[in-house]
Amino acid sequence: MKNKFYQYIQNLQDQICAGLEAVDGTTKFREDIWDRPEGGGGRTRVIESGPEGSGVFEKGGVNISAVHGKLPEAMQKMFGVGEADFFACGLSLVLHPKNPMVPTVHANWRYFEMYPLNDSGETPPSGAGGLSWFGGGQDLTPYYLFEEDAIHFHQTCKTACDKHNQDFYPKYKKQCDDYFWNAHRNEARGIGGLFFDYCKANEDMSMENWFSFVSEVGNSFLEAYVPIVEKRKNLDYTAAQRTWQEIRRGRYVEFNLVHDKGTLFGLKTNGRIESILMSLPPHVQWVYDHHPEKGSEEEKLIEVLENPREWLAP
Amino acid sequence: MKNKFYQYIQNLQDQICAGLEAVDGTTKFREDIWDRPEGGGGRTRVIESGPEGSGVFEKGGVNISAVHGKLPEAMQKMFGVGEADFFACGLSLVLHPKNPMVPTVHANWRYFEMYPLNDSGETPPSGAGGLSWFGGGQDLTPYYLFEEDAIHFHQTCKTACDKHNQDFYPKYKKQCDDYFWNAHRNEARGIGGLFFDYCKANEDMSMENWFSFVSEVGNSFLEAYVPIVEKRKNLDYTAAQRTWQEIRRGRYVEFNLVHDKGTLFGLKTNGRIESILMSLPPHVQWVYDHHPEKGSEEEKLIEVLENPREWLAP
Numbered sequence: 001m002k003n004k005f006y007q008y009i010q011n012l013q014d015q016i017c018a019g020l021e022a023v024d025g026t027t028k029f030r031e032d033i034w035d036r037p038e039g040g041g042g043r044t045r046v047i048e049s050g051p052e053g054s055g056v057f058e059k060g061g062v063n064i065s066a067v068h069g070k071l072p073e074a075m076q077k078m079f080g081v082g083e084a085d086f087f088a089c090g091l092s093l094v095l096h097p098k099n100p101m102v103p104t105v106h107a108n109w110r111y112f113e114m115y116p117l118n119d120s121g122e123t124p125p126s127g128a129g130g131l132s133w134f135g136g137g138q139d140l141t142p143y144y145l146f147e148e149d150a151i152h153f154h155q156t157c158k159t160a161c162d163k164h165n166q167d168f169y170p171k172y173k174k175q176c177d178d179y180f181w182n183a184h185r186n187e188a189r190g191i192g193g194l195f196f197d198y199c200k201a202n203e204d205m206s207m208e209n210w211f212s213f214v215s216e217v218g219n220s221f222l223e224a225y226v227p228i229v230e231k232r233k234n235l236d237y238t239a240a241q242r243t244w245q246e247i248r249r250g251r252y253v254e255f256n257l258v259h260d261k262g263t264l265f266g267l268k269t270n271g272r273i274e275s276i277l278m279s280l281p282p283h284v285q286w287v288y289d290h291h292p293e294k295g296s297e298e299e300k301l302i303e304v305l306e307n308p309r310e311w312l313a314p
Numbered sequence: 315m316k317n318k319f320y321q322y323i324q325n326l327q328d329q330i331c332a333g334l335e336a337v338d339g340t341t342k343f344r345e346d347i348w349d350r351p352e353g354g355g356g357r358t359r360v361i362e363s364g365p366e367g368s369g370v371f372e373k374g375g376v377n378i379s380a381v382h383g384k385l386p387e388a389m390q391k392m393f394g395v396g397e398a399d400f401f402a403c404g405l406s407l408v409l410h411p412k413n414p415m416v417p418t419v420h421a422n423w424r425y426f427e428m429y430p431l432n433d434s435g436e437t438p439p440s441g442a443g444g445l446s447w448f449g450g451g452q453d454l455t456p457y458y459l460f461e462e463d464a465i466h467f468h469q470t471c472k473t474a475c476d477k478h479n480q481d482f483y484p485k486y487k488k489q490c491d492d493y494f495w496n497a498h499r500n501e502a503r504g505i506g507g508l509f510f511d512y513c514k515a516n517e518d519m520s521m522e523n524w525f526s527f528v529s530e531v532g533n534s535f536l537e538a539y540v541p542i543v544e545k546r547k548n549l550d551y552t553a554a555q556r557t558w559q560e561i562r563r564g565r566y567v568e569f570n571l572v573h574d575k576g577t578l579f580g581l582k583t584n585g586r587i588e589s590i591l592m593s594l595p596p597h598v599q600w601v602y603d604h605h606p607e608k609g610s611e612e613e614k615l616i617e618v619l620e621n622p623r624e625w626l627a628p
Contacts, residue, residue, distance in 0.1 A: 268498075286598070
């Protein structure tokens with residue numbers, strides 16, 4: 001499964017980068033291959049048009065990595081286990097478009113294997129005594145709310161889920177709302193999508209079934225996001241709307257640095273910092289005590305973030 | 315002591331704001347008085363000239379607060395105690411100048427009382443069974459290194475310390491370097507200053523002595539910072555230098571949101587978010603894998619941040 005899933009995310013990275021370059025129009029991803037001293041490494045791909053560029057994506061990355069070795073202490077605590085070996089691989093992407101009418105998107109699909117060490121200090125063979133699970137999801141962070149975009153994104157998520165289990169969409173939609181909650185602001189980071197974790201073999205789902213589900217979601221990403229980009233990328237916007245986007249990007253930074261487990265885990269376990277913090281937006285503002293005007297489009301967004309909505313009819 | 319110290323920081327806030335308005339030249343602080351539902355409140359003062367303004371300070375705040383009530387759970391954990399009542403008051407300031415030749419500065423002076431609850435659930439009277447301590451410090455974060463500025467700042471810190479104990483400056487200088495360490499970047503946030511905490515009554519220092527020391531440092535702030543601002547505020551700078559400043563401000567955000575105990579404590583204990591995050595810079599950039607050119611002024615700064623220096627002859 002390790003090899004199968006890593007093969008899958010390698011191909012998915014190629015597909016997604018090609019799809020995003022096509023919609024961007026002008027900018028290409030550049031690639032950094034890196035090694036992790038403790039074992040493994042990754043392939044980081046970054047697209048940076050900048051705020052004055054003609055491309056759609058001011059900054060973004062589509063990264064894969066496969067790392068292994070001794071489970072770092074911070075992770076032992078997180079999982080409530082003692083010493084163990086581990087293997088983890090995944091694809092992680094964040095895209096920050098220049099135009100405030102185009103939403104930011106984040107997605108991640110990952111696979112984890114953990115091998116608790118025997119008393120003898122030896123690792124049991126993979127599978128026997130090993131633990132493995134999938135996790136991931138995709139979620140949208142608009143700066144201006146187009147309800148039809150939110151519905152399209154969620155419908156694409158639901159269609160992928162429904163092929164596997166009718167309970168998945170409502171369950172993982174709620175988990176997404178719960179996870180991407182900027183608690184100190186009392187608002188969601190965005191308008192949600194899917195979030196799932198610790199997807200382990202059980203009576204209903206073998207690991208093969210989970211692979212099939214996770215890759216279904218991965219394969220739905222371009223369909224979920226690209227039509228929205230196409231629709232909004234040429235809309236006009238004002239300097240004030242751009243300022244609003246930069247202020248909202250500040251909330252994105254706050255979530256990622258204060259609450260996001262993946263980011264904090266990476267920062268505290270000697271991950272490759274530039275690949276982890278690729279997720280941070282290019283230009284950001286913090287304005288003291290900023291509030292949108294009553295009845296404005298900006299306020300409409302905040303209302304939806306404070307009260308996460310069901311986007312699809314039950 | 316509660317009243318005495320709160321009186322002191324009220325006056326100090328007035329003095330510091332007046333001093334900063336004088337050096338800014340055009341912008342005045344605006345004031346927000348706020349209440350904490352669980353007990354206490356504060357007086358937040360913010361100065362925002364913006365990036366196009368003629369003032370020196372693009373954004374900054376000089377805040378005081380005095381809060382009390384049940385010790386929040388997060389804080390019980392931090393102190394390793396059970397249920398308790400507490401009182402805390404302090405002044406906290408951060409100033410982000412527009413001109414990249416002028417350093418950002420941070421300072422904080424605080425006083426804390428904790429009253430562990432008896433088994434009966436009753437609070438012992440203040441002083442009897444209560445615990446109290448001072449904490450604080452001041453530190454400088456330049457974007458371009460002027461060694462004479464670093465020396466001036468540290469010399470002012472040392473002069474204040476030496477009046478009380480010859481060991482304080484070296485001890486609190488080192489604690490400052492240790493505390494403001496951006497571990498995930500392997501570099502200091504800035505060029506340091508003083509950091510002290512849990513200053514409790516002991517054989518050498520009564521609480522009165524500590525008050526005298528802490529207020530000595532507080533009183534030295536304007537002398538430590540304002541001459542540097544005066545010297546650098548009218549220097550020319552390029553767009554590239556401004557970009558460098560905004561990128562470095564990103565590191566400031568990273569420290570405050572990932573590592574700073576005060577910020578995280580505030581965010582997790584229902585503090586007044588806008589007063590806590592007043593510390594975040596106004597305009598910030600994240601550029602993927604940015605490195606200064608070899609031999610540049612930018613690289614010289616990084617060298618000092620990676621290897622904290624002794625600024626004063628022993």
